[in-house]
Amino acid sequence: MGVTSADIELTIHRQDQQNFSVDFRFSDSDPENQTEVRLGAGQAALAMFNFSHLQELALLGDMQAYGKALSDGLFADERLRTAFAQARTAAEQGRAALRLRLNIHPSAMELFGLRWETLVDPQNGSFFATDQNVYFSRYLSSQDWRPVRLRAKGELRTLVVIAAPTGLEQYKLSSVDKAVETATITKGFGEMGLKVLERATINELAQSLSVEEFDILYLVAHGTFANGESFLWMEDENGAVARVPGAELVTRIRELEKRPRLAILASCQSAGKGEGEVLSALGPRLAEAGIPAVVAMQANVQMDTVASFMPSFFSELQKDGQIDRALSVARGIIRNQPDWWAPVLFMRLKSGRLWYVPGFGGPRGEFPKWPSLLRGIQSGRCTPILGPGLVDALVGSQYELIQYWAEQMEFPLAPFERDSLSQVAQYRSIDQSRFTAEDEWLAHMRAAVQKRASLPPELITPKTSLDTMLKAAREKLLAHDPFEPHKILAQLPARIYITANADELLEAALIAAGKKPISMVCPWREFSEQADVGVYEDDEIDPTTETPLVYHLFGLYSQPESLVLTEDDVFEFLIGITRHMKSIPDQVGRALTDSALLVLGFHSSEWSFRVLMKALLAKEGNSLLRRHAHITAQMEPDESRLLNSARARRYLETYFARGSDVEISIYWGTPHEFMKELSARLEK
Numbered sequence: 001m002g003v004t005s006a007d008i009e010l011t012i013h014r015q016d017q018q019n020f021s022v023d024f025r026f027s028d029s030d031p032e033n034q035t036e037v038r039l040g041a042g043q044a045a046l047a048m049f050n051f052s053h054l055q056e057l058a059l060l061g062d063m064q065a066y067g068k069a070l071s072d073g074l075f076a077d078e079r080l081r082t083a084f085a086q087a088r089t090a091a092e093q094g095r096a097a098l099r100l101r102l103n104i105h106p107s108a109m110e111l112f113g114l115r116w117e118t119l120v121d122p123q124n125g126s127f128f129a130t131d132q133n134v135y136f137s138r139y140l141s142s143q144d145w146r147p148v149r150l151r152a153k154g155e156l157r158t159l160v161v162i163a164a165p166t167g168l169e170q171y172k173l174s175s176v177d178k179a180v181e182t183a184t185i186t187k188g189f190g191e192m193g194l195k196v197l198e199r200a201t202i203n204e205l206a207q208s209l210s211v212e213e214f215d216i217l218y219l220v221a222h223g224t225f226a227n228g229e230s231f232l233w234m235e236d237e238n239g240a241v242a243r244v245p246g247a248e249l250v251t252r253i254r255e256l257e258k259r260p261r262l263a264i265l266a267s268c269q270s271a272g273k274g275e276g277e278v279l280s281a282l283g284p285r286l287a288e289a290g291i292p293a294v295v296a297m298q299a300n301v302q303m304d305t306v307a308s309f310m311p312s313f314f315s316e317l318q319k320d321g322q323i324d325r326a327l328s329v330a331r332g333i334i335r336n337q338p339d340w341w342a343p344v345l346f347m348r349l350k351s352g353r354l355w356y357v358p359g360f361g362g363p364r365g366e367f368p369k370w371p372s373l374l375r376g377i378q379s380g381r382c383t384p385i386l387g388p389g390l391v392d393a394l395v396g397s398q399y400e401l402i403q404y405w406a407e408q409m410e411f412p413l414a415p416f417e418r419d420s421l422s423q424v425a426q427y428r429s430i431d432q433s434r435f436t437a438e439d440e441w442l443a444h445m446r447a448a449v450q451k452r453a454s455l456p457p458e459l460i461t462p463k464t465s466l467d468t469m470l471k472a473a474r475e476k477l478l479a480h481d482p483f484e485p486h487k488i489l490a491q492l493p494a495r496i497y498i499t500a501n502a503d504e505l506l507e508a509a510l511i512a513a514g515k516k517p518i519s520m521v522c523p524w525r526e527f528s529e530q531a532d533v534g535v536y537e538d539d540e541i542d543p544t545t546e547t548p549l550v551y552h553l554f555g556l557y558s559q560p561e562s563l564v565l566t567e568d569d570v571f572e573f574l575i576g577i578t579r580h581m582k583s584i585p586d587q588v589g590r591a592l593t594d595s596a597l598l599v600l601g602f603h604s605s606e607w608s609f610r611v612l613m614k615a616l617l618a619k620e621g622n623s624l625l626r627r628h629a630h631i632t633a634q635m636e637p638d639e640s641r642l643l644n645s646a647r648a649r650r651y652l653e654t655y656f657a658r659g660s661d662v663e664i665s666i667y668w669g670t671p672h673e674f675m676k677e678l679s680a681r682l683e684k
Contacts (some may be wrong), residue, residue, distance in 0.1 A: 005099040005135065005352075006091035008084070010074075012262040013046060014107040020047040021322045022068065022080055026087040028094065030550075036081065045077035054114065054533070060296045063341055067118035067127060073120040085123055088136040091133075097354060098127060098326065100574060103139040104313040107289060115298065116333075117341040129341065130332045135324035135352060137345040140287040148292045148348075149263065149397060152673060153321065153355040156192040157212040159260070160185050163200035163234040163242040173222045173233060174303065181220050184307070188314030192216060200235045202244050204251040209260070215354065223267030223282065224298070230266060230282040246282035259394075262323060262354055265296040284306050287299075287346040287589050293354070301342040307333050309343060323347065358669030358677075367665055376596030377492055377682070380545055383591040386499040386506065389601030390671050394404050394473045396447040399603075402558060426567040435672035438560040439566060442466055445557075449473050471508050485600065486672040488679055490515065493545040496591040500602070502557045505552055521562050522584065524576035539586050560629050592610050597664070599632035600671045607650045633667040633674040 011023040021044035026037040039045055050069065057066040075081045091098045098633075104111045114136060117129040128134045130132075144340040153580070162185075164176035182196055192215070197204055200221070209217070221244075222233040230246030253259060262287050283296025295313075297306075312333040314328035327345050334340045360367040376382045388398045395401065409428055415422045421441075422536055428437040446466050449455070453473035478484050490509035491496070497506055510517040518541065543549035555562035564573045667674050 004094070006087065006094065007099045007101070007350075008087055009103060009139070011103040011105060012108050012111060013105040015046070015198050016045075018048065019473055020049070020108055020111070021045065022047050022074065022077070024080055024083050026083070026090075028090060036055075037087065039079065039083060043079075045080035047074050047075050047080075049073040049114070050144045051110070053164070058115065061338060063115070063118045064120075064125075066115060067120040068125060068550075069148075070114060070118060071120045071122050074119065088121075094325070096439065097133050097325065098134055098609070099135045099137075101137055101139045101347075115341055117298075118336075119345060119558070126212075127335075129328065130335045131581065132325075132328055135328050135335065137324045137327075137347040138655075139348060139354070140284055141348065144481045150353060150356050152358050152669065156215045156355055157213065158189055158192045158216040158218060159196050159205075159208055159212075160194055160196045161205050161217070161219045161221070162196070163232070165200075165233065165235040166239055167241045168222065168233065171233070171241070175221065176222070177178040184244055184311060185218060185220075187315075188311050189216075189218075189318075192318075199237070199239070201242065202234060202248060202252065204678070205234075205249075205350045206256075208252070209256055213258045215261045216293075217263045218266070219264065220266045223265070223280060225615070230285075232282070246285065249282065250285045250289050253286060253291065259290045259299070261291070261349075262293045263295070264310075265289045265294070265299060266310060279362060283344060284346050286350070292347065292349050295323075295327065296344050296346070297340070297342045299342055300346050301339050302337065305334055305337045305339050306344065308337070317354065321356070322352045324352040341657050347430055347510070358673040360665055360667050365668070367631070370663065373598075374681060377494075377598075380493045380495055380592075380677065382492065382494055382598055383598040384497050385499055385597060385599045385602060386491055386497065388501060389603065390501065391470065391505065391599075392501060392670070393477060393481075393484075393672070394452060394470055395445060396452060401444055409440075422565065422567045422570050422648060429568075431567050434566070437565060438563065440561065442557065447532065453477075457506030469502050470503050470505055474505055474508070483672055483676045484663070486676050487512075488675040491601075494548055494581055495543040495545055496549045496551065496588060498551045498553065498588065498591070500553050501550065502555050504556070504564055508550060510550070515545075517553065518543065518547060518549045519556075520549060521552045521559065522577065524573045541587060543587055549585070549587065551585075558600075597630040597632075599630075599664075600674065604633070630664045631674075632664055632668055633669060633671055643681060 007025075007027040008027045009023075011025075013021045015021040015024070022039075023044050024037075024039040050073065054069055057069060073083065084609060088098060102116055117136065119128050119136075120126060121128060121131075128136045160182070162176065162178050162181045163183075164178040168175055185196075186194060195208070195212070195214075197208060205219075208214075219232075219626045224231045224233070232246060232249065236240045236242040265283055265286075281296070281298075283294050286296075287294045309330050313326050314332035316329045317323065319326075324345055324347065326345065328682070331340060331343060363572045392398070399422070402421050402424055405419045406424045409424075409431070411418060411424055411427060413423070413427065425437045425441060445470055446464075449462060449466070449469045453469075453476055455469060455472050455476075457467060459472055474484065474486065477488065486505050486509035488507065490513040499506060502518065507517045507519055512581060520541075541549060554564040557563070564570060
């Protein structure tokens, strides 16, 4: 979870030719306090900067005076000084750190070149950037709307690129000792699995990032900034100097399907010279290209500064994954260096985290009811409820697929609505037709499966169904993944499975486990054609652990007309599920009201999850649920959009308790991570 923090975001806009306005937003560290304090539209504070004076101080190298002059300009308005002082006092009283994000609006372009890392506290004159109680970063927006999904600490991968070309002396650049750099990095990164690139060419770097998924890119290279462009002094195929434009690296990064979560540029001038060209420098351009956190260097930085800064940064990052906190500590280590202010953090991770630790919510991350849950599973009194996250390994994040589809159709509505399948599908069904929306979505799913699984040509035909492709992709995954979720679920002695997924992967896994599953579709509306599955009377259904029932809530891919796809479908589902409640088998109703519930593969923000859980907790007879232990394995929220991770978690952990005395424990992690832990406990 990391250190508790209160959050301040300062957004600077241009007001007129000489003046700027500052919006202030403060969020308390207390998860119970959902209020914000802010100076907003019509109340923004006034800021004024003496650019010529700041430039003179920069040339003199007097960073204390520079930081004070910068602070005087930013906090020129007494209202802002007062609000900031009150916010800092509130953080101190709550024994919390202060996460300070500076967001410069594009209307104030000339402010990007200022040395904001020298900013001082207007009350006591101390540098924010070296204060371990203040986590300072610059916020940069990105055109990449894909969610930032973090991985567990134990799964992190780091690509190390050390450019040590021959011939640097010809350009009056110092040589790079590759062996020394490698040893330092290997020691510093610890658990973050390393791959050191043998030859630091731009092609090998791009190829490695496209073939494997890396969380961290660490690049050691000389960097220069000339004529408005960044250059990296990398290697060619023969190990000689290759002067690579920063724009080329940015383009290669932008084209990647999976981008690193953190890029560290240990090169001179990788964040510009601090003279106004910073936006065209490599660091911020990588951030804009979609890397959510970038550490770069502004102006020239001494090699001994980097040598002291990096090990400290790596060591602190290992502790809790808080990038901005680790940077604050590392800057403090080099505070006596003349270029201590050179490291810059561009970040759009609202919580500042690089990784998370899978486990249960609460202060100690424990789940004391494991014996109860395991007993419920072993006795057949457990009902698994499956969500879209179970197929992420086969198709990728559903959010990314939705956003890609929205981009392809030039979706005109607000960017945040691109996360919602029902909203995007609704637009397409009105713009074209319902059939077009169905057909395009299934086509995107098919393309995603093929891209991730590289299926053989004989499976890639217009007549190959999506289910066939998904099953083939899962078979490839099973070859090296013993904890594939459907496989583990099929081995449980469950009589009923309820799924929000339209695939038939669970049925395939049950058949592979020697069982004979029965499939049903929830009759939420009258279908245009009678489905091949799903027409049973109650007295015909007698699910057992050997003949379990798989109940599909939101339709099947093999029956596109049954899919709950558009917004109209969502509303029709909510009405239809009420009207057809009597058509739901009694066995399903009993499973939802008198068994341990194991909810897997949902993001808490998904409408399907909220509708499902609210309906469950409001269902008549659910008082029997108190007899059992229940778990929902929630995948981590999108880190690029949360303002406060701790508050978001707390909100989600209490969301379902309102109006109900049914306790549902939350496991934070992927279905794969939970299945691995569940399997280990069942074996014992």
